[in-house]
Structures are given as structure tokens and as C-alpha cells.
Amino acid sequence: MPCPILRYLPTPRLLGALGLGTLTLSPAFADGQLHLYNWGDYINPAVLERFSEEYDVRVTLDTYGSNEEMLAKLQAGATGYDLVFPSVHMQDILFQLDLIAPTTINQSEAFSNIDPDFLRARTDPEGEYCLPYAWGTVGIFYNRNAVEEISSWEDFFAAARDGQRVAMLDDMRETLGVALIVNGDSVNTDEADALTHAGDYLIERRPLISAFTYDVVPMVQSGDLAAAHYFVGAMMYVDEAPEDLAYVIPEEGATLYQENLCLLRDAPNRDNAIRFMEFLLRPEIAALNARQQKNGTPNREALALLPDELRNNPAIYPPEEVMARLQVFEDLGAAVRRYDRTWMRVRTAR
Amino acid sequence: MSTTQLSSTLETGAAPKARSRRPRWSLIALLGPVTAFLGVFFFMPLAIMAVFSLLEPGLYGGVVWNFYADNFGRILGWANGPIEEFDPVYLSILMRSLRIALITAALCLLVCYPVAFWVSRLPPRRRNFCLFLITLPFFASLIVRLYAWVLILRPSGALNGLLAWLGISDAPVGLIYTEAAVLIGLVYIMAPFMFLPLYASIEKLDRGLIEASYDLGAGRITTFRRVTLPLTLPGIIGGSILVFIPTLGNFIVPSLLGGAQVLMIGNLIEQQFLQARNWPFGAALAMLVMSVVLGLLTLYVRATLRRQATDVPGKEAQA
Numbered sequence: 020m021p022c023p024i025l026r027y028l029p030t031p032r033l034l035g036a037l038g039l040g041t042l043t044l045s046p047a048f049a050d051g052q053l054h055l056y057n058w059g060d061y062i063n064p065a066v067l068e069r070f071s072e073e074y075d076v077r078v079t080l081d082t083y084g085s086n087e088e089m090l091a092k093l094q095a096g097a098t099g100y101d102l103v104f105p106s107v108h109m110q111d112i113l114f115q116l117d118l119i120a121p122t123t124i125n126q127s128e129a130f131s132n133i134d135p136d137f138l139r140a141r142t143d144p145e146g147e148y149c150l151p152y153a154w155g156t157v158g159i160f161y162n163r164n165a166v167e168e169i170s171s172w173e174d175f176f177a178a179a180r181d182g183q184r185v186a187m188l189d190d191m192r193e194t195l196g197v198a199l200i201v202n203g204d205s206v207n208t209d210e211a212d213a214l215t216h217a218g219d220y221l222i223e224r225r226p227l228i229s230a231f232t233y234d235v236v237p238m239v240q241s242g243d244l245a246a247a248h249y250f251v252g253a254m255m256y257v258d259e260a261p262e263d264l265a266y267v268i269p270e271e272g273a274t275l276y277q278e279n280l281c282l283l284r285d286a287p288n289r290d291n292a293i294r295f296m297e298f299l300l301r302p303e304i305a306a307l308n309a310r311q312q313k314n315g316t317p318n319r320e321a322l323a324l325l326p327d328e329l330r331n332n333p334a335i336y337p338p339e340e341v342m343a344r345l346q347v348f349e350d351l352g353a354a355v356r357r358y359d360r361t362w363m364r365v366r367t368a369r
Numbered sequence: 370m371s372t373t374q375l376s377s378t379l380e381t382g383a384a385p386k387a388r389s390r391r392p393r394w395s396l397i398a399l400l401g402p403v404t405a406f407l408g409v410f411f412f413m414p415l416a417i418m419a420v421f422s423l424l425e426p427g428l429y430g431g432v433v434w435n436f437y438a439d440n441f442g443r444i445l446g447w448a449n450g451p452i453e454e455f456d457p458v459y460l461s462i463l464m465r466s467l468r469i470a471l472i473t474a475a476l477c478l479l480v481c482y483p484v485a486f487w488v489s490r491l492p493p494r495r496r497n498f499c500l501f502l503i504t505l506p507f508f509a510s511l512i513v514r515l516y517a518w519v520l521i522l523r524p525s526g527a528l529n530g531l532l533a534w535l536g537i538s539d540a541p542v543g544l545i546y547t548e549a550a551v552l553i554g555l556v557y558i559m560a561p562f563m564f565l566p567l568y569a570s571i572e573k574l575d576r577g578l579i580e581a582s583y584d585l586g587a588g589r590i591t592t593f594r595r596v597t598l599p600l601t602l603p604g605i606i607g608g609s610i611l612v613f614i615p616t617l618g619n620f621i622v623p624s625l626l627g628g629a630q631v632l633m634i635g636n637l638i639e640q641q642f643l644q645a646r647n648w649p650f651g652a653a654l655a656m657l658v659m660s661v662v663l664g665l666l667t668l669y670v671r672a673t674l675r676r677q678a679t680d681v682p683g684k685e686a687q688a
Contacts, residue, residue, distance in 0.1 A: 087643050091430055112429050184524075184543075189624065191644045230546045230628025234519070243523040243545070353428060356452065359645035366632055367458045 051076045053291040056092075056100040058083060058278070060252075061153070063311035070298050076291050085190075093118050093283070101286040102295065104278045107139045108350040110149055113281060114142040120284040121147050122293055129300035137317035139277055139347060150296045151317035153309070154277035155251035156337065156345060157193055158268040160235070165245035171270040172201050175246050179227035183245035186238070189231040191362040192348055193274060194221065197248065200272045206346045209354035218361040222368040231366065239264065250276075251335060254313040258328075266334050268341055275345035277317075422652035430646040440653035459637065463657065466634040467665075469548070470616040473555040474609045477563035480556065481608070485567040489574075500568070503561050515554060515625050522550050522626065546628030554622040559615070563608035570604030606673055614662055634658055 051074070055062070059082040067078045081100070083089040086109040092098055093113070105113055113119045124130060125146035137151035138144055161169045166178045179185045187194045196206040198217035208214065221228075235247035236256060240263075253266045280299065282292050298304055305321035315335055316322060322330060329335060337345070351358060425437040442448030444459045488499045506514060521527045524541040532538040544550050574597065582592040598605075620635030627633075634654065641651030 085643050087430065087646055090646075091642065094429075094431055116429060186628065191640075225629070228629050230630075232624065232628055234516075234625065237520070238523060241523065241525050243525050355646060359640075359647065360454075360456070362640075362644075363456070363458060363637075366629070367462065 051291045052288050053078045053102070053295055054100045054288065055080045055102050055104075055295075056083065056089060056098070057081075057102075057104045061104060061278070061312070063308045065311070066299075066304055066308050069304065069307070070295060073298075074291065074294060076294075096285075098283070098285075099287060100283055101288045101292040103281050103283060104152060105149075105281060106348065107277050107279060108348045110140045110279050110281055111142045111350050114140070114148065118284055119148055119281045120286070120289075122149070122282045122296060123147055124150050124293065124296050124300075127297055127300060129297065132300055132302060132305075132318045132320040134317050134319050137277060140279065141349075149279035149281040150299065152278045152280045152299070153312060153314050153316060154275060155314035155335070156268050157188075157196075157248070157250055157274045157276065158266060158334070159246055160239055160249035160253035160257075160264070160266050161246035162239050162242045162244070163263055163265055165242045169246055169265075169269075170267055172197060173271075175248075175269070176224055176227055178245050179224075184229040184243065185227065185246045186230040186232055186235050186244050187228055187248040189233060191358055194231065194248065195358060195362060195365075196274050196346070196348070197221075200274075200346065206274055207349040207351065209351065209357065211357065214357055214361045218364050221365045225365065225368050251314055252312065254332070254335060258313070268334060268337055268345075272344035272346065275342075275347050277347065418652045418655055421649050422656045424649050426647045426649045428646075430648055432649055437649065440649045441657075443650065444653060444657055459634075459654065459657075462632055462637060463634050463661065465632075466617055466658075467661070469551065469555070469631075469633065470613050472552060473559055473616045474563070474612045476552065476556045477560050477612050478567075478605065478609065481560055481564040481567050482605075485564055485571045485604075488568060489572045503564055506558075506561065511558060511621070514558070515622065518550075518554050518557065518626060519545065522553070545626065546630055548627070548631045550626040551623050551631045551633075554626045555616050555619065558622065559612045562611040562615070566607035566611060567601070567604040570601045570607075574600050602673060606670060609669075610666060614666075617662060618658060 053070075053076050055067075055078065057080060061082075062080070067080065070076065071078045083092070086106050089103060089105065090109065090112065093100075093103070094116070103113075103119075110119070130146065133146070133151055137154065138146050139151075140149065143149055159169050159172075159175055161175075161178075165183055166174075169175055169178065175185060187197070192206070195214070195217050198220040199206050199208060199213060202213070202216050202220060204210075204213040204217065229244065235244055235249060236253070238244040239247050239249075239253075240256060240260070249266070251266060253264075257264045257266050280296055282289065282296075286292050299308070300318070302318060302320035302324055305316050305318035306324035309316040309318075309321060309325060310329065313329065313335065316325075322336075333341070421432055422440055423436060423438070425433040425435045426440075427433050439448040439450070439453040443453050443455060446455045448455050488496055491499060519526075522545040524543050524545070526545075528544065529538070529541040532542065544553075578596055578600070579592055582596045587595065617633075618635045618638075620633060620639050623631045623633045623636055638651050638654045638658075641647045641654065645651075
């Protein structure tokens with residue numbers, strides 16, 4: 020569910036709906052093709068250019084805004100895509116629906132670059148199917164000129180009580196997840212009581228929340244929002260103005276998202292797709308991506324190539340005790356209905 | 370040769386058949402493609418949605434082929450179980466959406482009616498220029514234009530800058546993420562759809578009838594009510610429909626400008642398809658919206674046409 024997109028101007032999803040979301044990188048005489056279906060702004064275009072040049076392959080990139088949107092499109096069939104970037108729990112679903120194919124990427128020599136901690140998918144513990152791609156946290160992005168310091172969700176809502184504007188994500192699982200974490204529950208719980216409490220927690224704070232939205236970056240930059248629930252990708256903007264902006268993993272805990280790179284069962288360009296996975300295993304390529312994306316890479320060798328300010332940034336690579344407080348989404352199965360009803364209750368509370 | 374053949378068939382009485390067959394063929398040729406297009410790309414998806422709304426939701430999106438009345442039951446009241454339960458919130462959001470769509474249509478009418486009159490009286494070259502200006506926004510992406518409104522309406526945005534500069538208000542007005550912001554956005558994007566049909570019917574208005582009304586002693590208000598309004602009614606009806614329907618289902622404006630505070634039925638439908646993975650319930654909500662729209666439109670068109678019929682001065686004089 021985490022939406023590691025930096026939705027700045029025209030959101031990729033909506034641009035996609037307008038048919039403008041396809042980025043094509045084509046050398047003059049491309050031999051092969053490769054069709055990627057990824058979250059918006061979730062890969063460094065330089066990586067695609069390098070691959071395109073080296074292998075003489077025409078790469079196209081379409082974007083989506085949620086795991087469910089991607090799933091719906093795959094279920095409709097015959098998409099023509101080769102590789103998708105599902106979150107870990109969505110990879111499990113794609114596996115159960117028989118939409119992805121084994122790649123034996125784990126037999127690749129460079130697979131040892133991957134930290135085995137990131138083989139998180141329950142249906143793929145050995146990495147026979149998908150390649151761990153990138154990971155990050157969902158925390159609080161705030162403007163230092165509006166609030167002195169925020170280190171917890173308590174600070175976040177305290178700032179709102181002081182009359183500051185704050186926003187949370189328009190995302191059922193992330194935002195209910197915050198409430199579950201603060202209440203000390205699992206973000207994957209299917210207990211009715213835990214969800215009721217989570218709903219109550221948010222409804223109680225509803226008057227303090229100005230908006231549920233993804234489009235907060237310019238609002239936080241200008242100080243119109245003092246703080247917003249947002250992805251670690253905010254570091255991209257924090258780096259531009261470190262005196263004004265900050266991103267923090269809240270003390271109560273946060274969610275950890277991870278996307279993996281998976282080969283679709285009906286991929287038309289299987290060989291190029293596996294070539295691309297192997298390309299991403301190269302430390303310098305993974306580092307090229309992580310340097311621009313400012314999120315975490317599961318590639319240990321790439322980590323060594325990153326500049327200190329990224330590698331030693333506790334907001335991007337949190338210390339162990341913080342990592343212990345992070346939770347990863349799992350597929351909810353039928354409990355998704357209960358989440359939906361709770362979320363509806365929160366969204367419609369007056 | 371052919372003309373003589375034709376004339377002979379005309380005389381032998383086979384003519385009516387031939388004459389009627391010809392237009393029928395051309396009618397099929399003319400309407401066939403568009404009928405096929407609508408059949409495949411409009412009615413089929415609609416039929417799929419109608420069927421889906423009565424099926425059980427699949428765990429990972431899609432449907433299970435069992436009849437399932439609880440999709441509508443959740444909205445209308447008969448769902449009462451551990452899995453699905455009735456919640457009046459869906460109807461109340463539908464009511465809110467109807468209210469917002471109605472206000473949007475009324476505001477668009479209020480804004481566009483005088484402008485359409487003014488434009489229709491300009492000399493032709495300037496008139497065409499004005500029409501061009503009105504269609505100009507369509508050249509830029511809707512999303513980009515709505516983002517511009519975010520920048521205008523936010524507390525540190527252009528609107529507050531202007532108000533402060535004019536000395537009207539020192540404290541920033543927080544318009545963004547309110548219903549007012551949603552209405553501003555909706556009126557902004559919908560106004561051209563109101564303007565164009567209005568303009569078409571106002572331009573056709575015979576000025577002689579208005580003068581005649583004045584000559585016969587009617588005042589400005591009476592003339593407007595009894596002559597201008599009934600004659601431009603088709604434009605008003607057309608414009609209102611064109612604004613009302615897309616507004617009702619709009620979800621982009623409330624999600625960008627409304628933030629948490631203003632949820633419309635379109636947002637609920639989007640949520641069902643893209644987050645809750647419940648296609649049948651999303652389809653049921655969409656069907657509900659469609660039937661309400663159809664019902665309201667029938668009433669509206671009937672009522673306005675009836676009013677038009679009784680308002681025509683000639684008829685009243687006869688009575």
C-alpha cells in the first residue's frame with residue numbers, strides 16, 4: 020500500500036489516465052523492447068537511459084498510483100508489461116493469482132549483493148521470483164519555520180492543537196496504520212476492537228487534520244502546512260532546504276515499505292526483463308538509483324558507494340532500535356472490508 | 370437511362386417502397402458506426418457494471434459469480450450481517466454531492482447568463498475572439514489548472530496576497546480544503562459547459578420580440594420573465610445538465626481542493642475500486658448515482674418543459 024511517489028505536479032496516476040504517463044527512451048535503432056509498469060517517480064531515469072544504451076533496448080515506463088490500481092490493470096489481462104514493482108504484500112497477492120513468473124534471479128552471481136533481510140515476501144523466501152528493489156519509511160515531513168521540532172505523532176497533533184495546519188495521507192492502510200501503531204497494535208491486525216480504537220483515535224483528531232492528501236510537498240515547502248504524513252522520499256526536498264524542512268520517523272513507530280521487481284507471467288520480453296534485473300543488481304546501478312531516489316537500497320554493495328550524507332542519514336537508514344519499531348504491511352485478505360468500513364467512518368466523520 | 374427507370378417505377382406504384390428503402394439504407398449507414406461504437410464502448414461497460422453491482426466481491430478485486438444483494442443493501446438498508454452492514458453515510462454523501470452539483474450548476478448559470486448576453490451583442494470579430502477565450506482553458510491539462518488553484522487558494526497564496534495588498538484582510542483566509550474551495554474549483558472547470566449552450570440559445574434570440582414586449586408596455590422584469598427567459602430556456606436546460614452530471618461524479622476537485630473536509634460520491638467510488646478492492650460495491654454506488662441522475666433529469670426536463678408550455682404568452686392569452 021505505501022505509495023512511494025513524490026507526487027508533485029501532475030500526479031502520475033492522473034497523467035496516466037490522460038495517456039501522458041508513458042516515458043519512452045529509444046535509441047535510434049533499438050533491437051529489443053522492455054515495458055516497465057512502476058509507481059510514479061520511482062526510478063532514476065538515468066538508470067533507464069544507461070540500460071537502453073548498453074543493451075540497445077527501447078524502454079517504456081508507465082506509472083500507477085496504488086498497488087490496487089496496478090493489480091486491477093493486470094487482472095484485466097494482456098497489458099504488454101514485462102516488469103512491475105509491487106509492494107511486498109502485493110507480491111504475495113500477485114503470486115497467489117498466478118500473475119508473476121519465476122526468474123531464478125537468486126541464481127545470479129551478483130544476487131549476493133542483496134541483504135537477505137530484504138527477502139520479505141512470504142511466498143518467495145528465497146528470491147526465486149522477485150528482486151528486492153527499494154525500501155523506505157513513512158513518517159512526518161515538516162517545516163521548521165512553522166514548528167520547532169517534531170519527533171512523534173504526539174508532537175504532530177500538538178502542533179495542530181496550537182493552530183497549525185497538518186495533513187495525513189489519503190491512504191486507508193497508511194493512515195489507519197498510524198493510529199494502530201500509536202495504540203500499540205499491529206498494522207495488519209484483523210481484530211475488530213483494535214480497528215475500532217484506531218478509528219476512534221483518528222475521529223477524535225479529525226478536526227485537527229486539514230486534509231487527507233498526497234499532494235503536500237509544495238504546501239509544506241511554503242509553510243501552509245506545518246507538517247504532513249509523508250514518505251521518506253521527502254528527503255529529496257529536505258536536501259534542497261535543510262534549514263527549512265525536515266523528515267522524521269516518529270518515536271511511536273512507523274511503517275516500512277518495500278517494493279520488489281517482479282516479472283509478469285505473460286511478459287512479452289522476458290529476456291530483456293531478466294537482463295534488467297541483473298543490471299539493477301550491479302552496485303553502481305543500484306547506487307545511481309538510490310542517490311537520486313533518496314530511499315533505501317537493499318543492495319549492500321551499492322550502499323558502500325553512496326555518499327556519507329545518504330548512507331549515514333538516520334532518516335533513510337535508521338539505526339537498529341528504530342528499525343525494530345517499523346512494521347511492514349501484509350495482505351489483509353477478507354479483513355480489508357473491516358479496514359474499509361473503519362476508514363469510511365473516519366473520512367466521513369464531521 | 371436511369372432516370373427513365375426511376376420514373377417508370379414511380380409510376381408503377383413500387384415507388385413508396387423504393388423511396389422508403391433508400392433513406393433507410395442511408396440511415397443505417399449513417400447511424401450504424403456510431404451505434405456500434407456506443408454499443409461496444411458505452412452500453413457494454415455499463416451492462417458489465419450493472420451485472421457486477423449484483424455479484425459478490427472477489428477477495429482480490431474482480432467478482433465471484435454469486436448473486437449478492439448486500440452491495441445495494443449497504444447503501445439502502447437491508448444489509449444487516451457480520452460482513453456487510455447498512456450505513457446511512459453513503460446516502461448522506463450522495464445528498465451532499467447532489468447539493469454541491471446543484472449549487473455548482475446554479476452558480477455557473479448566474480455567472481454565464483449575463484456574459485453570454487454581453488458576448489452575443491459584440492461585433493462578430495470580437496464575438497469570435499471571446500468564444501475562443503472561453504474555450505482557451507481546454508488547451509491546458511485540467512490537473513495543471515487545478516494545481517494553479519491550490520497555489521491561489523492556499524493561505525500564503527495569490528488570493529491572500531491580493532487581499533492583503535488591497536488592505537481588505539490582514540489575516541490570511543484559509544480557503545483551501547473547504548467546501549468553498551471545492552465550489553470555486555467546480556464552477557471554474559464547469560463554466561464553459563454552461564456558457565456554450567447558453568450562448569447558442571441567446572444568440573438565436575430574436576431582438577424584435579423583446580422590443581415588441583417593451584412596445585406593448587411590459588417592463589424590463591416582465592419582459593425578461595415572459596419573453597427572454599422562456600426563449601432561452603433550452604440553453605439553460607442544456608447547460609445545467611452538462612454541468613450537473615459531470616459535477617456529481619467529479620472526484621478530482623474534492624480530492625485536490627477539498628482535502629479531508631469535502632468527500633463526494635466520486636471519491637467513494639474511486640476508493641472502492643482503487644483501495645478497498647471492492648468492485649461490486651463501487652459498481653453499486655455508480656449505479657445508484659446513475660439512477661438518481663436519470664430520475665432527477667426526467668423530472669427536471671418535464672417540469673421545465675411544462676412551465677415553458679404554460680409560460681408562452683400566446684397560450685395564456687388564449688386561456
